[in-house]
Amino acid sequence: xxxxxxxxxxxxxxxxxxxxxxxxxxxxxxxxxxxxxxxxxxxxxxxxxxxxxxxxxxxxxxxxxxxxxxxxxxxxxxxxxxxxxxxxxxxxxxxxxxxxxxxxxxxxxxxxxxxxxxxxxxxxxxxxxxxxxxxx
Numbered sequence: 001x002x003x004x005x006x007x008x009x010x011x012x013x014x015x016x017x018x019x020x021x022x023x024x025x026x027x028x029x030x031x032x033x034x035x036x037x038x039x040x041x042x043x044x045x046x047x048x049x050x051x052x053x054x055x056x057x058x059x060x061x062x063x064x065x066x067x068x069x070x071x072x073x074x075x076x077x078x079x080x081x082x083x084x085x086x087x088x089x090x091x092x093x094x095x096x097x098x099x100x101x102x103x104x105x106x107x108x109x110x111x112x113x114x115x116x117x118x119x120x121x122x123x124x125x126x127x128x129x130x131x132x133x134x135x136x
Contacts (some may be wrong), residue, residue, distance in 0.1 A: 021054045030066060036063035036070035036095070043072055043095045055079070061095075062134045070134045074131070080107075092130055101133060 040061030049057045056128045063070050072095050078087045088111075090104035102115040104126045113126045121129065 005112065029063075032063045032065070032070075035075050039070055039095050042073045043093075047072075047074070049076070060134070064133055065136055067133070069097075069133075071101070073130065075133060090126070090130075092133060104130065 038098070040059060054135065057070055057075070059074045061072045072093050074089075074091050074093070075088045080087060080116045085107055087107045088105065090102075091100060092102040093100050102113075104111065104113045104123070106112055111123055113121050113123065115121065115126070115129055
């Protein structure tokens with residue numbers, strides 16, 4: 001009988017540890033991602049993007065657990081001069097503080113890129129740095 005009680009207590013302890021170690025953190029992370037997505041949609045809508053014909057605007061968002069920040073990456077692509085020129089911009093912003101962490105802009109293959117540290121980098125460098133904020 002005593003062995004059954006001990007085994008039951010051990011199983012209960014493992015279940016509690018699993019809940020607090022695995023289930024609860026995933027639930028909280030999902031809730032933060034959901035909250036971030038809602039804030040990102042509101043932020044994007046407030047910006048008032050009305051793309052002209054031949055223009056594309058979209059966004060993606062991510063709650064970064066490590067930094068505890070909600071980021072939005074807004075991308076625009078405009079085709080100018082009867083589609084001979086492609087102008088692109090990307091802006092990475094912390095939604096809550098409205099702090100711009102990075103910008104990326106250019107036309108065709110001529111790009112200028114700035115990040116928060118005000119250092120220019122290539123388009124590959126831009127995406128590498130953005131991953132730090134938008135992925136975990």
